Amino acid sequence: MKILQVTAHYPPDFVSGGALVPHRFATELTRRGHELSVFAGRLGAEPGEVIDERQGEVAVRWVGNSNALAWFDAKNVDNRAMYAPFEEFLERQRPDVVHFHSIQTIGAGALKIAHDHGCAVVVTMHDFWWTCARQFLVDRSGEPCIPVVSAGDCQCAAGRTHLEERNAWLAQQLRFADLVLFPSRSARDLMVANGVPIERTGVNENGVEAVAGEAREPFARPVRFMYTGGDAAMKGYEVLREACAGARVPEGTVLDLYNTPADGFPEWATSRPAYGREDLPRVFAEHDVLILPSVMRESHSIVTREALKAGMAVIATDSFGPEEAIADEENGRLVASGSAADLRAALEELADPAVASALAGRGSASPIRTVDEQIDEVEGYYARLLARPTPDLLAEPDDAILRAGVATAIRDVVFVIGIQGAMARYRAHLPAEALALRGIRARVMHYRDPALEAGALAADAVVLYRVPATSQILELIEHIRAAERPIPILGDVDDLIFDPGIVAGLDNLASLDDAERELWIRGIHRYRTTLDHCDYFVGSTHTVSAEGERLLSVPAHRFSNGIGHLLGVVSEEACRRERTPGRLRIGFFSGTKTHDADWASVEGAVARVLGEHDVELWLGGLVEPSAALEPYADRIVRLPFVPWYELPGYLRDVDINLAPLTAGSIFNEAKSAIKWLEAALVETPTVASPSQPFREAIDDGATGLLASGEDEWVAAIEALLDETARRRMGRKAKRAALLSLSPDLQGRAYEAILVDAWRHVVRRGHKAAFLFPPVYDDEPPAAAAAVLERYELPKVRHQLIDTVRMTGLKTVHSLRVNGVVGTAAKAANVMRGRR
Template identity: 50%
Template structure:
């Protein structure tokens, strides 16, 4: 490519401040300049010798022009000027006026502020942002709370007080996000760091991975030591976010003898003596790294902070060391548990001590890890510079292209619902919550709400969730279609209860009389009638979408059940406490009465495992009929009553293994979502599940859960989870991460808006027009405020409201609106529906 004018921006820069995060922009700036590009640097400066926001220009030893701006007073994470700094924006705008460039590449921005992104965009340059840490979503940069506990990877799903408080953090992040929209491309140094930022709301279509490259290192003639002693290495210094306090607690649990550890950058601690084999060392110089690595066998990286990349991990593996790291993202991309190292939960000294003890007691395992360690790939700096050149050329080539067709405006969405409970929450309340995070106004109303016509008249999309056909609902859909502006009407249901042809193949209906079955299947026909009246279908699983698409011929869209902020926050609260003391526990929480056949599938395997392990308990929740085989372990079976969903995280937290069996070769079961895995994952409880498509999609077998088909598979999975504490813990923590990153509220909001935009284009283009031969089945249910109650979401703060109290409140509301006769009608209707 030809010469490009490039401005590299970084909050900190060598030699004023040298660290891994500051060396990267310096190396890139120099590498690009060496390729013949015109490169300048704009950088923050720390030091008390300059007035705040004063600026000056220097030329470094390689000839690069550097504009320094003094930012010393703004380093506090809680300082508003750390996030948005109008003074720095003004000088930056003047600098760009004086020195026009083609590309502005912004790196770390703490102290100079996110507003520089918008200033760069207004200058007419292509704008690239590299996120070296998590500052854009965590004011403390590393997703760790002030008490040194790891924060939720998705900040809206946690309650971290951050630098001020949680509400402050959310407001701050919304302000920063408006400026990030002006970036053409967002780069992250690892896939996992990119996934975190996407889960926190960054547009995935603009995110790319740009792994940090390392300059070539001279060939080393240092030979590895062959000492019989197992030598551990820690190089994180005294910063508690690097995990030194956790490491010291863990080392206290490792019996002395046959091992030692060098703690680089750590001063001796006279109050804490762990023995002569635990040796504080001064920090080593960069040119001493090869010699330091050669003197050790295992690098210990006990970080509590989330690491976006970790250069040291890669250097250690390349030098033939095994690595024990925490589950802090970047290191895990190259550390394979049990292959070239071990991965343990962050901030867990017990798990870290267990891992270190296992290595001390098995030198052959360490040698095997060392042999595979050198296989790690380390990206070269030259390759990273070439990648940036290609990216800049791409952005400049497309700068003059015609803008993309603007998306239809989706500003108001109306959800019309026909059911309460968990289905309502997952299919209406959570999408509404996610859309609100994107600035979309949403209403969730019962299908008998008298305000529906007025709300539908101004909505940009209407979603009808699990609503049985009434003449009033069908009229409402017709009214929406008669509007001057065509807007989509979509039907959503998360079970295959729209196909009367499945009569005789649905489990759980065996105890009904013929009259009750007729009434139940009439309800299915009414759901089908509402579906046929809509423009498109939204389903929770691939099987549901395929079945409904084939059944109706209408456009279908997939929207998987995801994580709601309220449940995630409750789960984080449950996760903060240890599991209830006692024996290991297997748990199965069936919920409804339709899971007896599913339980029968797994009961023999559970009994076999419990007989092998006399101290294991079984917890059964919900309405469930069990078989005679369970009598053999009846003394260790605990029956638990149904409970509000707000208490479910605590129950799931108290079991060690969660079960999710489903009868296979059932279209109805293949259409069920993986909620049982999702809810357990949020409290880091591992799940063993049947391999239906939704569970195969959610679970990476052996990594974020286990899939089991035959009897032997269930026994094998349960045995491993019960007997291997390290594996059980690691599977649980990885499941939690997968749930948060793949199905976060922000991720779900973007997906739902994409569906609504696509549906809008379908109805306005006429592509979804079709002729239905379905014979409608409907009844009259007049609009009535007394019957239009919808459960409150999110739940009220404090103790959850019991289900009986919610029903009493609803009955009182009905009585006030329509008297005793209205209450009788409501109760009769509910009985018939059931």
């Protein structure tokens, strides 16, 4: 094979993981008989200067790139001065495969050039440059960013607009890659959540050069720590210094700081000179625990795997790359990135010789790849790409090509809503927001909007979410069906509100008066009528989707409730602050007045916990506690309904979130796991009933807890009274939510549904037979009735809202701790400018 490696940096010019891998590939693949060439940036050359040379059998073209290093510079992403020398070199070398590595300063436009020349195009993402202008998902203040960029509001290197425009352009260039490789599964999962199409991805884990494994004998002597990251803030130097400054460790404990100054560290830390690879076995043998306190997100970590192979334990942050090799509390400890407090606690824990000794000698939690295995694998990837059959221009296009073509035809979508509030947000506004990431214009309209018919008939697809049947809606459906072009009509719902058969089994209807109950039941029939006239069904859970397909006799697809950009923004803001001081808090937040039965199913367990522990209960919404909680009335905080953008702040302030559902009800079995999702985004762990959606969302014991009886609920809540367990579970829950339900993933999922629905209508026509006796009302279009709730954040962000809420919470806490007199005195001191 003829293979061209493309990299922004190449030894000896610059040495990093992203530079060493292409050098390793060029060297080893040449040795295996392939013809290799390299196109690389050159820091020491004049910008644009071209230098051709040979390194052994490898032809290398260097081009000066020192003028494109700045993260905010457009040339960092799209350096057009590079493209002509790249294309000329490409035409000279005529490679079969072009493998792009770290290409900041070269520009992603080179992918199209390689593709247009008929080359197989491979990209390895050694870091997160393709979604983060600063490469490592760390903001300008040095704090870790939310790892899913579309779920946050990070200003990155040059502002949000720059980031979004940059990333949109890069995503377009990535379409020219046949294969996208990652150094670890965790890096792949993260970038897929950021929009990289999973079907074109693979893992090519970095190989580790031979490091002798060493069986560690148990020891009782003082523990010897080591750190190798230098004084770079992104590597966690400042966090480590802060953690060590207050750490209480036994006398004789040692921390060796290799190639790192010891200024500001305690006396038990010593600066050591850098060591060479030949010194690695000796250095590792002289230490017990490696500290990897990275603030930056890592795509892999060779040193972590080398240390584990050598028998050391490792303390690392939850920075992705190192995590696959570390089993928390088995061969090391994982702590929160950027948290000096968490790192200090781990240092103090492993400074105990008994603890460190027990974790040492366990090896890596995942297999360690050798360099030869890495080369074997990438060589196989190349061979499979080149073995693909040449497309037959006269043959029928395959399904993937057809789907891609249909997707380009769906550019405008109208979501019609019959209900507002949280449900419309999750089922209409969030999908519309996510589809925008796919380049699809989506508009949310009320079912009584006078402009609805014009909007629907101009759309490429129409989604009816919880729209009660009216004569006007049924007429609109007929007009859509009569259109000259196919416009699929999708019905969307997020529970079994369309099945009249569920009424007899609903405990929650007991809280409604007769008029409310009658209206509720008629609503079921109206929802069913609308859905019966749709071509395709979309449900929020497996149960809803299965029941929709059974009852409506149309294809059904599940679209899970997920994360929207604005929800991610307010959740991240809440997550960046500490919880309000006070007792531990258990929280239950009801969205409607029909949750009394759900609350009753867990109230006994909560009463037992309140009786045994000094904790508070926060009740949000209209749920009413029974007499069982009267003895604890002074520890119960009632909260009103709050705007959706304030809820993350309250969820952040509770320590344990409860999500009970009455058992044995198919209606409850169909409810989605939103309560887990919203709490997870602010790192608050949830205890939930084991319904199918919660079982699917929660990795029991890792990202939440499931409980089905009073004793299990008590045990689960009590387990989370431990701060370490809560923090760990909260972090894992947030990670799981972001990586499975990100805006980019949601947009891709809904686009796939729209494509399926469009193809179904083209093949089989609109639904012809309506099975349900229609029930509908007459509700003429009316602008006054069709005003949508704004899906936006307040213009004056949350500073005032948070100030009022925090003041209220602190006042309640002070009254309980200091009493009325003490609280009044504190208030007077504040007024005088004292603290």
